[in-house]
Amino acid sequence: MKEILDVAALDRQTGGDAGLRAELVRMFLEDCPQRVDAIGAAISVADPAALASASHALKGSAAYLKAATVRECAADLEGCARDGSLADAPAAFDRLRAAVEDLLPELRKLSV
Amino acid sequence: MKILVADDDRIAATVLAQTLRQWEFDVTVAADGGEALRHLQSAATTPTLAILDWMMPELEGAEVCRRVRLEMPLANMYLMLLTSLESKDRIVAGLEAGADDYLIKPFDPEEMRARINVGIRVLALQERLAEQVKDLQDALTNVKQLHGLLPICSYCKRIRGDDQYWTAVESYIAERSNAQFSHGICPPCASALEREIEKHRSARQQD
Numbered sequence: 001m002k003e004i005l006d007v008a009a010l011d012r013q014t015g016g017d018a019g020l021r022a023e024l025v026r027m028f029l030e031d032c033p034q035r036v037d038a039i040g041a042a043i044s045v046a047d048p049a050a051l052a053s054a055s056h057a058l059k060g061s062a063a064y065l066k067a068a069t070v071r072e073c074a075a076d077l078e079g080c081a082r083d084g085s086l087a088d089a090p091a092a093f094d095r096l097r098a099a100v101e102d103l104l105p106e107l108r109k110l111s112v
Numbered sequence: 113m114k115i116l117v118a119d120d121d122r123i124a125a126t127v128l129a130q131t132l133r134q135w136e137f138d139v140t141v142a143a144d145g146g147e148a149l150r151h152l153q154s155a156a157t158t159p160t161l162a163i164l165d166w167m168m169p170e171l172e173g174a175e176v177c178r179r180v181r182l183e184m185p186l187a188n189m190y191l192m193l194l195t196s197l198e199s200k201d202r203i204v205a206g207l208e209a210g211a212d213d214y215l216i217k218p219f220d221p222e223e224m225r226a227r228i229n230v231g232i233r234v235l236a237l238q239e240r241l242a243e244q245v246k247d248l249q250d251a252l253t254n255v256k257q258l259h260g261l262l263p264i265c266s267y268c269k270r271i272r273g274d275d276q277y278w279t280a281v282e283s284y285i286a287e288r289s290n291a292q293f294s295h296g297i298c299p300p301c302a303s304a305l306e307r308e309i310e311k312h313r314s315a316r317q318q319d
Contacts, residue, residue, distance in 0.1 A: 056196075064218045
C-alpha cells in the first residue's frame with residue numbers, strides 16, 4: 001500500500017523551503033477539485049483525450065506533492081484513456097476519489 | 113546563468129523554478145511550448161539552458177527542441193526534456209528531436225543539479241570554441257587581404273590598391289597585416305652599392 005502523503009519526501013523535494021512547501025500545498029488544494037471534476041466529466045462523456053489530459057495533470061502535481069496513492073490512481077486513469085479501456089475508468093475513478101478524500105485533510109494540516 | 117523553465121502545470125513550474133532560484137539561477141517561466149519557443153528565439157545569441165516539459169499545450173517539449181535545432185542550428189542552447197516515468201520510451205524520440213538530456217518527473221533535486229552542471233559545462237565549452245572560431249575568422253580575414261593579383265610597378269615596386277592609388281610596398285603590406293618593417297640593406301645590395309661608390313671614387317680621381 002502506497003503512502004497517502006510522504007511529508008519527509010515533500011520536504012526533500014522542496015529543499016526544506018517551508019514557504020515553497022506551503023505554496024505547493026495551497027495550489028494543490030485549489031487545483032485538485034477541478035481536476036477531479038474534469039476527470040469525472042471526461043469519463044461521463046467517454047472522451048479519452050480529455051481523460052488522458054486531466055488525469056496526466058493530476059498525476060504530475062500529485063507526484064511533486066509526494067501523494068503516492070493519488071498519483072497511482074491518476075496514472076491508472078491515464079492508462080485507461082491511452083489504452084482506450086474506458087470500461088475500467090469508473091472503478092479507477094472511485095479509487096481516485098477515495099484517495100483524494102484521504103489526502104486533502106492531510107494537506108490541510110500542513111497548510112495551517 | 114539564465115534558465116528557461118517551461119511547464120503548463122503551475123505546481124511543477126513553481127517547484128522547478130523555486131528550486132533553481134534557491135541555487136541562484138536567473139529563472140524565466142513559460143506556461144506552454146509556444147511561449148518557450150519565443151523565449152528561446154529571442155535568446156538565440158546567448159548561451160541558454162532550458163528545461164522543457166514534454167506534454168504542453170500549443171507545442172510539445174520535443175517539438176520545441178526540433179524547432180530550435182532547425183531554426184537556430186548554431187545557437188548555444190542546452191535543452192533538457194522532462195518526462196514521466198511511464199513515458200520513458202519517449203526518451204529516444206526526445207533526444208533525436210534535439211534534446212541534450214532528460215529528467216524523469218518528479219525530478220530528484222540532486223540529480224537535476226548534477227545534470228544542470230553538465231549542461232553549464234557544455235555551454236561554456238561551446239562558448240569558448242565559438243570565440244576561438246571567431247579569432248580564427250578574424251585572422252583569416254587579414255590573410256585574405258593579401259591574396260589575389262596585385263598590380264605592382266616593375267620599376268619603383270609601388271602597388272596599386274583597390275582605391276587606384278599607388279602605395280609603397282611596405283605601406284601596402286603594413287595596412288593589410290600585422291607585419292611591420294625594419295629597414296636595412298641586404299648583402300647583394302650592399303656589394304652592388306660598394307661597387308657603385310668605388311666606381312664614382314675612381315672616376316673622380318681620374319678627373
